[in-house]
Amino acid sequence: MKYLGLTIDDYLKLDIKQRREILTEVVKESIRLNKKLNAFINFSELKESDLNLDSSYSLIPYAIKDNISTKDILTTGGSSILSNYVPCFNATVINRLNKAGFVSVGKTNLDELALGGTGTTGYFGPSYNPYDLNRITGGSSGGSAASVASGLLPFALGSDTGDSVRKPASLVGIVGYKPTFGLISRYGLFPFANSLDTIGIFARNVLDTARVLEITAGKDALDPTSIKIDDYQFSANLNANLKGKKGVIIKEIYDSITNEEAKKSFDQLIKKLETLGCKIIFRSIDKKLLRALLPTYYIISCSEASINNSNLDGIKFGKRVNGLDITDSIVKTRTEGFGLSIKKRFLLGSYCLKKDNQELLYQKALKIKRLIVEQFNEVLNDSDFIINLASNDVAPNFDFKEKDILSDRYLILENYLCFANFNGSPSITIPLTLINNLPIGVNITSSVKSDAKLLSIASTIEKVIDINNQYKEVK
Amino acid sequence: MNNKVDRNLIKNLAEDLAFSINESEIDDIISYFDDAQNLFSLIDEIDTTDVSPLIFPFNIEYKMRDDKVIETNSSEILSNTETKDNFVIIQRVVK
Numbered sequence: 015m016k017y018l019g020l021t022i023d024d025y026l027k028l029d030i031k032q033r034r035e036i037l038t039e040v041v042k043e044s045i046r047l048n049k050k051l052n053a054f055i056n057f058s059e060l061k062e063s064d065l066n067l068d069s070s071y072s073l074i075p076y077a078i079k080d081n082i083s084t085k086d087i088l089t090t091g092g093s094s095i096l097s098n099y100v101p102c103f104n105a106t107v108i109n110r111l112n113k114a115g116f117v118s119v120g121k122t123n124l125d126e127l128a129l130g131g132t133g134t135t136g137y138f139g140p141s142y143n144p145y146d147l148n149r150i151t152g153g154s155s156g157g158s159a160a161s162v163a164s165g166l167l168p169f170a171l172g173s174d175t176g177d178s179v180r181k182p183a184s185l186v187g188i189v190g191y192k193p194t195f196g197l198i199s200r201y202g203l204f205p206f207a208n209s210l211d212t213i214g215i216f217a218r219n220v221l222d223t224a225r226v227l228e229i230t231a232g233k234d235a236l237d238p239t240s241i242k243i244d245d246y247q248f249s250a251n252l253n254a255n256l257k258g259k260k261g262v263i264i265k266e267i268y269d270s271i272t273n274e275e276a277k278k279s280f281d282q283l284i285k286k287l288e289t290l291g292c293k294i295i296f297r298s299i300d301k302k303l304l305r306a307l308l309p310t311y312y313i314i315s316c317s318e319a320s321i322n323n324s325n326l327d328g329i330k331f332g333k334r335v336n337g338l339d340i341t342d343s344i345v346k347t348r349t350e351g352f353g354l355s356i357k358k359r360f361l362l363g364s365y366c367l368k369k370d371n372q373e374l375l376y377q378k379a380l381k382i383k384r385l386i387v388e389q390f391n392e393v394l395n396d397s398d399f400i401i402n403l404a405s406n407d408v409a410p411n412f413d414f415k416e417k418d419i420l421s422d423r424y425l426i427l428e429n430y431l432c433f434a435n436f437n438g439s440p441s442i443t444i445p446l447t448l449i450n451n452l453p454i455g456v457n458i459t460s461s462v463k464s465d466a467k468l469l470s471i472a473s474t475i476e477k478v479i480d481i482n483n484q485y486k487e488v489k
Numbered sequence: 490m491n492n493k494v495d496r497n498l499i500k501n502l503a504e505d506l507a508f509s510i511n512e513s514e515i516d517d518i519i520s521y522f523d524d525a526q527n528l529f530s531l532i533d534e535i536d537t538t539d540v541s542p543l544i545f546p547f548n549i550e551y552k553m554r555d556d557k558v559i560e561t562n563s564s565e566i567l568s569n570t571e572t573k574d575n576f577v578i579i580q581r582v583v584k
Contacts, residue, residue, distance in 0.1 A: 438546030
């Protein structure tokens with residue numbers, strides 16, 4: 015039976031017996047392909063007694079980024095320090111998916127503790143891009159991205175603190191969704207930067223994304239930052255009529271595009287949207303603020319990460335290295351347990367929080383964050399959505415090193431997506447085109463709590479682009 | 490920034506964070522800090538006079554639990570516990 019490239023919609027047309035057969039195949043194939051993709055850190059041991067056979071979504075497989083807690087299942091965060099950690103509880107998002115009948119195939123690979131943007135820095139090695147195994151998936155949710163882009167699974171969970179769902183989605187040619195801040199409960203998500211963290215969704219079309227959001231969204235008593243919204247009917251209200259809708263291209267982001275082919279595809283899309291009666295205009299945002307997005311993100315996220323991960327000491331849970339006394343044990347555990355990549359970020363975060371630097375760096379970054387949020391909110395309050403390329407280029411090779419970190423292309427275009435983490439907006443990346451057989455996506459963002467509207471607009475744009483259920487079979 | 494980034498500062502920061510750094514890693518870390526400082530110089534250009542800091546993107550209502558604080562004597566509570574290497578031995582939570 016064909017199992018590759020099945021969407022949730024395809025699964026809904028199958029009976030339980032067929033789904034069971036497919037689930038078995040999907041697990042087998044995920045294990046086999048993992049030798050090439052390294053998308054999974056571990057696989058679920060499926061027990062008959064755990065399966066919910068009475069729901070419409072019963073036995074539909076998915077995967078979970080390994081920084082989301084799963085009861086009695088190893089949850090490593092992609093780090094040596096948690097390489098033996100088995101949570102005694104499920105994240106709320108997992109309970110909701112389990113209740114709906116979905117079955118997790120396994121836990122997916124990531125940059126260590128989600129502190130990375132390449133999918134290459136995790137303790138369990140890099141994940142590989144299904145389109146070209148010599149290229150990165152992007153990160154930090156690289157394993158989830160690869161598991162969906164290879165056609166194995168209809169969807170997977172990721173987490174997005176700066177762009178960790180939306181950027182890899184662009185690089186592997188699938189849909190990546192970051193909901194409004196707090197719309198999906200974060201109870202059970204390992205905190206990286208808790209003022210920015212969201213759980214996100216990878217899928218191969220907007221409809222599946224909307225279905226998963228319908229099940230996972232909602233206020234949660236266990237997460238005081240979770241929110242209620244008015245409209246949870248995400249999948250029933252897709253296919254918005256774009257006539258009269260107002261979209262905005264941020265001029266400074268557009269002007270930073272250096273990839274001519276990507277620009278041409280984006281321009282063609284904009285023309286098509288205008289043909290449908292959508293009004294697309296250019297708006298400016300203070301370029302100094304746009305160039306400050308990345309440093310602001312870095313200061314805030316590294317500062318929060320250095321504190322949030324102070325509980326990883328080998329005493330309460332996780333791997334412990336014994337020492338002469340408790341203090342020595344903690345130091346040895348953290349020294350051996352963390353990779354150099356995240357130690358650097360913790361050091362930088364601690365530096366930003368030092369008494370002498372706190373006003374100049376951390377407090378200043380929080381003030382700039384407000385200025386950035388105010389400017390983007392002003393644009394979003396006067397329009398239906400902001401649209402731009404999700405990245406300038408296709409996925410780079412593993413040996414790629416950014417040479418010009420002060421260029422507009424890098425500072426603005428390659429890193430602007432974090433504005434939606436600053437202001438809490440819902441934001442979605444959908445596939446735009448293939449350049450030399452490698453995917454690149456377009457990003458659409460709307461105002462806070464307008465998730466239903468954003469998904470509806472994105473589903474229409476997906477039809478205009480005419481890429482639905484794109485995947486790359488890995489042999 | 491007020492602190493010159495050198496080997497001592499990196500070691501002190503690592504000590505605060507309860508991990509140690511190999512001598513061989515310090516040059517790499519200093520180079521990483523140099524890049525970060527280049528990036529951070531971009532925020533100096535922005536005037537934030539009279540701007541208040543923003544932490545969460547929008548107002549979040551926190552509901553505190555109705556816990557009551559009770560004074561306890563921890564050494565008395567732990568006096569009957571089994572210890573090994575200065576650790577209190579407790580029953581495994583996850584079996």
